[in-house]
Amino acid sequence: MTSLPHLTPFEQAVRHSALEAMARYDSAADTARIGRAVNLILAGHVTLLPTGEADVRSQTGHSSYHVNGACQCPDFAKAEAGRCKHRFSKAILKRAHRILASAWYATYSPTLGAEQQGIAFAQGSDWMFIPEGQTAGWPCDQNALVLGGNVALADAQHAADGNLAAKVCGS
Numbered sequence: 001m002t003s004l005p006h007l008t009p010f011e012q013a014v015r016h017s018a019l020e021a022m023a024r025y026d027s028a029a030d031t032a033r034i035g036r037a038v039n040l041i042l043a044g045h046v047t048l049l050p051t052g053e054a055d056v057r058s059q060t061g062h063s064s065y066h067v068n069g070a071c072q073c074p075d076f077a078k079a080e081a082g083r084c085k086h087r088f089s090k091a092i093l094k095r096a097h098r099i100l101a102s103a104w105y106a107t108y109s110p111t112l113g114a115e116q117q118g119i120a121f122a123q124g125s126d127w128m129f130i131p132e133g134q135t136a137g138w139p140c141d142q143n144a145l146v147l148g149g150n151v152a153l154a155d156a157q158h159a160a161d162g163n164l165a166a167k168v169c170g171s
C-alpha cells in the first residue's frame, strides 16, 4: 500500500476547485496563475469579506489587494480578461467553501473493485467523489456512496475538541 500525502478536506476542496478552473481556463498563462492562486490560498493570504469581495495579501506579504470585479495589481491590466492570480484566488476559495459546505465523509463502494474512503459532494444531479489524500475525483451515482459525517460539522467539532487527532495519534 502506498502512503498518500495528507491533504485536509479543505486542501482537497481548494485543489479540486483549481482543477475545475484549469479545465475552464486552460491556457498556459491561466494555468500558471491558478497555481499561484492556490499557493496564496493555502498560505492563508486570501480573506473573503462579507460583502462578497476579498482581500488578498501579496506573496511577499508587503501589500494587499482588494478584489471585487477588478484588482489593483499590475497584472490585472495584462492578464486576459483581467484574470490575475488574486481574482482567481477569490473565485477558487469561494468555490472551495461551497464544496465544503455540502461535503460528506464518504465510502465509495464500486460494483467491482475495492472500497475507498474520501469525501463526496453533490454536483448538479451527480455526486463527485474525491479519494482521501487526493486532488482529483470522479463523478458517481449516490448509490455507490455511503455517506458519513458532514465535513464542515466534523471540522467544527474537531476544532472544539482541540485537535484531538493530534493527541490520539501523537505527532
Ligand SMILES: [Zn+2]
Residues within 6 Å of the ligand: 065, 071, 072, 073, 074, 075, 076, 084, 085, 086, 087
Ligand atoms: Zn490582482
